[in-house]
Amino acid sequence: MICMALLCCAHPQWPEDARALAAWHSERVAGDALSAPREDDWRERLFVYQWAGAETEAWAAAAALAKLAPGDPDGERYQVQLATGNPARWEEGLGLADAWLARQVGQGSRPEAEVQGVRAARSWLAERVGERQNARRHQEARFWLPILILLLLGALATLAVRRAR
Secondary structure, eight states: OHHHHHHHHHGGGSOOSHHHHHHHHHHHHTTOTTTSOOHHHHHHHHHHHHHHTOHHHHHHHHHHHHHHSTTOHHHHHHHHHHHTTOGGGHHHHHHHHHHHHHHHHHHTOSOHHHHHHHHHHHHHHHHHHHHHHHHHHHHHHTTHHHHHHHHHHHHHHHHHHHHHO
């Protein structure tokens, strides 16, 4: 009976979903140097968050991995893949992909599937960034159109008022 009462009291404090579990876990191990996440842990978390669709957590894991292991090829590769799903980070992802390819292709240390994956993501990002830049150029080129229409309407209104007299 006592166990049942303790279980009922502790139940509201248990994590309800994956995000709550991750927050609960990070609170418990934040100050513990022995159980603090290492590079492999952050790399694994980044992979899991990416494929689970938890983009915010994935970017946080990527930032933590970048602090622990700057220039980590897997972390940067995952960031390139993450950038394909976030239009606000397409330019950043394109830069990361270019940098990753420049470092890794010459070395030949990465599997060909990873290199092809980054190349595919880079071409996709380059296409999207190019389309966005074209759209901005078209938007800027047509900036004068509403002003011209207002001036034309003003001139027509002035002409109409003068003829009415």
